[in-house]
Amino acid sequence: MSPGAAGEPGDLAARAEAAVAGFTSTGSKTPEALFGGPGGPTHLVRASGARVETAGGRRLLDWTMALGAVALGYGHPRVAEAAARAARDGAVGPLPHRLEIELAERLVAGYPGAEQARFFKTGAEAVHAAVRLARVATGRERVVHAGYHGWLDGATTGAGVPAATAALWTGVAFDDGAALAAAVAGTGPGGRGGAPAAIVLEPVIERAPSRAWLEEARRLADRHGAVLIYDEIKTGFRLARGGAAERWQVAPDLAVLGKALANGFPLAAVVGRRTVMARARDTWISSTLATEFVALAAAGAVLDVWDETDVAGHLAGVGRSVLHALGQGVGGEAAARGAPWTAAGLPEMWFLRFADPQAERRFLLACVERGVLLKRGAYDFPSLAHDAAAVEETVAAIRAVTAELEPAR
Numbered sequence: 001m002s003p004g005a006a007g008e009p010g011d012l013a014a015r016a017e018a019a020v021a022g023f024t025s026t027g028s029k030t031p032e033a034l035f036g037g038p039g040g041p042t043h044l045v046r047a048s049g050a051r052v053e054t055a056g057g058r059r060l061l062d063w064t065m066a067l068g069a070v071a072l073g074y075g076h077p078r079v080a081e082a083a084a085r086a087a088r089d090g091a092v093g094p095l096p097h098r099l100e101i102e103l104a105e106r107l108v109a110g111y112p113g114a115e116q117a118r119f120f121k122t123g124a125e126a127v128h129a130a131v132r133l134a135r136v137a138t139g140r141e142r143v144v145h146a147g148y149h150g151w152l153d154g155a156t157t158g159a160g161v162p163a164a165t166a167a168l169w170t171g172v173a174f175d176d177g178a179a180l181a182a183a184v185a186g187t188g189p190g191g192r193g194g195a196p197a198a199i200v201l202e203p204v205i206e207r208a209p210s211r212a213w214l215e216e217a218r219r220l221a222d223r224h225g226a227v228l229i230y231d232e233i234k235t236g237f238r239l240a241r242g243g244a245a246e247r248w249q250v251a252p253d254l255a256v257l258g259k260a261l262a263n264g265f266p267l268a269a270v271v272g273r274r275t276v277m278a279r280a281r282d283t284w285i286s287s288t289l290a291t292e293f294v295a296l297a298a299a300g301a302v303l304d305v306w307d308e309t310d311v312a313g314h315l316a317g318v319g320r321s322v323l324h325a326l327g328q329g330v331g332g333e334a335a336a337r338g339a340p341w342t343a344a345g346l347p348e349m350w351f352l353r354f355a356d357p358q359a360e361r362r363f364l365l366a367c368v369e370r371g372v373l374l375k376r377g378a379y380d381f382p383s384l385a386h387d388a389a390a391v392e393e394t395v396a397a398i399r400a401v402t403a404e405l406e407p408a409r
């Protein structure tokens with residue numbers, strides 16, 4: 001059992017432990033994942049802008065932003081209104097809603113090289129659909145990938161994943177062109193003979209990719225007749241409307257979008273070249289609620305906001321301010337002071353890296369005491385709702401906690 005933090009109802013943690021398998025249905029929201037163990041708040045009652053209210057009545061400035069699912073701020077009025085209207089209009093029906101076409105047209109127009117779209121509820125599901133399309137298009141089975149792509153078989157390995165499925169997926173290091181080439185040729189570690197159906201890349205893993213790596217992936221895919229898929233679940237609608245493909249100007253065949261796409265409503269999409277997308281007719285990819293239109297309406301409102309506001313510019317500006325204040329990188333102000341963390345990442349998805357998990361835990365819990373919620377072992381995500389005052393509040397809390405914990409190290 002995980003007792004609640006001071007002022008937080010510990011009975012919720014006990015009830016979660018008893019009633020919800022694994023404490024919560026989103027693995028990255030357990031006390032272990034958030035803080036490295038019990039002691040922090042475990043449940044919330046509402047979220048608004050960049051703030052959350054915990055079940056214990058505590059208000060926190062949040063940087064996890066629901067694991068990057070929210071880039072405009074929680075409960076963004078336009079998104080909430082569009083979703084509420086769609087809910088009142090029935091949410092689902094016997095025919096697909098016209099919103100599906102409108103959203104597909106708008107997504108395709110905003111993503112380099114894309115011609116068609118298809119909708120899903122989760123990122124993992126959409127990645128698997130993209131891989132299925134690649135398999136149909138190539139008649140092959142192997143997948144070479146870099147990064148995390150959700151919990152489904154193959155994209156993750158471990159207990160319960162059939163060995164035969166896991167063996168079809170070869171993981172390669174981020175931003176390593178030689179390793180990618182070897183894996184595609186089937187000669188690298190874990191590589192097996194035969195060209196892959198797909199090369200699936202998370203375009204950003206803790207740092208920006210070299211453009212050369214993306215170009216090498218493009219070249220390898222073309223040479224070996226594989227489908228190049230960018231997993232832009234975190235980078236889409238964050239680095240740019242067209243994600244990493246727009247930022248680094250190397251287009252994949254397919255891209256997977258999710259998270260910020262509908263600002264917290266359950267929606268993911270595969271977008272890409274018609275020749276591959278159209279193979280959806282040659283296999284069975286379908287889900288009852290893929291066409292519910294609350295999430296489609298929410299995503300439409302998100303696109304409206306992107307049309308009118310420089311969302312990417314704001315996210316980058318906020319993140320840059322934080323990283324600047326924290327002295328990003330080795331040799332920066334923080335490292336010089338001997339802080340237990342180093343600020344790293346991209347402005348749009350920054351993080352604090354700790355060498356000592358105990359120091360990390362103490363630090364994160366102390367930040368919560370000062371009203372700031374940072375993500376353990378993963379990104380902190382700026383949103384449109386984070387402003388200069390939020391940055392100041394965060395930097396002040398981080399500095400104060402760093403100074404306060406110094407004697408304990």
Ligand SMILES: Cc1ncc(COP(=O)(O)O)c(C=O)c1O
Nearest residue numbers: 122123124148149150231233234
């Ligand atoms: C890059 C990437 N791909 C896929 C996924 C899986 O998405 P979901 O959790 O919506 O299934 C995630 C989730 O964190 C992700 O970051």
